[in-house]
Amino acid sequence: MSERTMTATDELRSKVGMEFIIRFYRMLKGAIFYDRQNVVVDQYAQDCLQTINPFIKSEGNLVFKIARDHGYLNVAKIQVRADHYPIFRGFLNELKKRRIGEIEISEEVSQEHLKDLVYLLVGLEENNESNDLYVNKQLEYRGIRHIHLEKLEFFKDEEIDVDSEDQKRRSKEVYFKSIHLVKEIMENVTSQKVLNIRKAKRLMQNAVNLILRDDSTLLGLANIKNYDEYILNHSVNVAIYAIAIGQRIGIPKKHLSHLGTAGLFHDIGKTKIPKEILNKTEKLSPEEWNIIRAHPIVGTEIVIRMKEWGELSTRMIQGAFEHHLRYDLGGYPKLSQKQNITLMGRIITLADFYDALGRPRAYNRFPYVSEKILGWMMERSGKDFDPLLVKVFVNMIGIYPLGTLVLLNTNEMGIVVRVQEESEFLDRPLIDLLFYQDGYYQKGERVDLTERDITTGQFKRSIVKALDPNEYAINIAEYLL
Ligand SMILES: [Fe+2]
Ligand SMILES: [Fe+2]
Structure with a gap:
C-alpha cells in the first residue's frame, strides 16, 4: 500500500473513509444507549447508508480495514485531519477492543441489516478472539450474506494485550x-x-x-x-x-x-x-x-x-x-x-x-x-x-478536564473520567458518580452525559458547575487511578 502513489481515487476513498468512520461511530455509540426502535438510531443508520451505498454502487464493495493504527477503505489509507483524530481513534478503539479488524460489505445494504450488524457489534464481549466468527454466524442465520467481519490482525511490533x-x-x-x-x-x-x-x-x-x-x-x-x-x-x-x-x-x-x-x-x-x-x-x-x-x-x-x-x-x-x-x-x-x-x-x-x-x-x-x-x-x-x-x-x-469534580443538575456529584471525542459535546464528558456512605465518598455508576431520556429526548444529566475537591476532602487521585 505504501508503495502506491496517492491517486485521485485514493484521495476520494480516503475522504469517504473518514465520513464512514464518523457516521458509523456515531451509530455505534447510539446503539450503546438506545434500543433498536429508537428514532435516533434510525437517523444515524440512514446517515451511514448515505455514505455506504453510493460507494458500493461505484466500487462494487466496501472494505474497511484496520492495520496497525491506520484505517483503510478499499486499500486506500485514510488520511486523518487533526480535528478528526479523536473520533478516528475512538472508533478504532471500539473495534479493536472487540478484536474486529475488518468490515466488508459486498452489496448495497438495507437499514435493518445495518442495524443488525451494529447491535451485534455492540453486544460483543471485549477481547474475545472469536467475535468475528460469532457475528458472521449470526448474520448468516438472518440471511445476511453480504456483510462479513474479519479478526483484528496483530503485527510483530504491536503489543497484544490492551488491558x-x-x-x-x-x-x-x-x-x-x-x-x-x-x-x-x-x-x-x-x-x-x-x-x-x-x-x-x-x-x-x-x-x-x-x-x-x-x-x-x-x-x-x-x-x-x-x-x-x-x-x-x-x-x-x-x-x-x-x-x-x-x-x-x-x-x-x-x-x-x-x-x-x-x-x-x-x-x-x-x-x-x-x-x-x-x-x-x-x-x-x-x-x-x-x-x-x-x-x-x-x-x-x-x-x-x-x-x-x-x-x-x-x-x-x-x-x-x-x-x-x-x-x-x-x-x-x-x-x-x-x-x-x-x-x-x-x-x-x-x-x-x-x-x-x-x-x-x-x-x-x-x-x-x-x-x-x-x-x-x-x-x-x-x-x-x-x-x-x-x-x-x-x-x-475539554471544558471539564479529566479528574474535575462536578455537580450535576440531578444534585449528584461525580468525577470526569473521559472527555468526549466529538467537540460538540465538550461539556458532556463521562462521569463516575460519587455517593456518600460510611463517612466518605464512594465511587458509583459511570454515566455518559450525552445520554438522553428516551421519552422526552432531553439530556438525562448536565453539569451545573465544577467543585473544589478540597472543600469536600476528596482526593481525586484515589478515584481516578
Ligand atoms: Fe514552565
Ligand atoms: Fe519557564
Missing part, C-alpha cells in the same frame, strides 16, 4: 519515574555530575507508547494539581501535554519522544534561580523578575554545555529558549532579530502556560480553573499562541 488496568499501572509508573528523573537531573545539573540522558529518552518513549494507546491516565495525572513539588510535577505535566498535542497533529512517533524530553527540561534554567526567589510568596522586585525572566537563556546555556544530549540538543534548545517567547514574539527573552518560533517551541509554550496557571505555587496561591485558562488561551490565540494548536488543545482538555 486497561495494566495501562493505568504503567502510566502511573512512567509518571512517577519521570518525576524522580527530573529531580535527579535537575540536582545534578547544579552539581555538574554526569546526567542520565538515556533514561530520560527511554522514559519519554514509554510515555509516547502509552499516550498513543490511550492518553486518559497520563492526562488525568497531569490534571491533578495537588502535588507538593511544583517544578517536578510541572516538568512532567508539560511533557505529557506536549506529547498529547503532538500526537493529535500527527507528529511522527520518534519526534514525539524528543518533544516529550524537551518538555521535561524546558525549565532547566530555573535550577540556577535562588530558591528564595522561586519560593517567594510576596511580590517580586523588578530585579527578582529579571532573574526569573532570564531562565530561558540560562537554560539554553545549560543545554549547549551538556554534550550528552546528542541529536536531541536542538529540540532541547527550542524548548528551553522559546517557551516564553510567545507566538507574536511579545514575550521574553526579547529578540534583536525577528525569528519564527518552531513547532516544538509553540507546543511547549501552550503546555507550559496551561499547567503553570492551573496549579498552586508560591506566587500564584489560587489556581485558576481550567475553563478560565482555556478561555484566556482562546482570547490570546494568534497573539500568544498558535491558533491551530489552541483549537487542538481545547478539544483535548
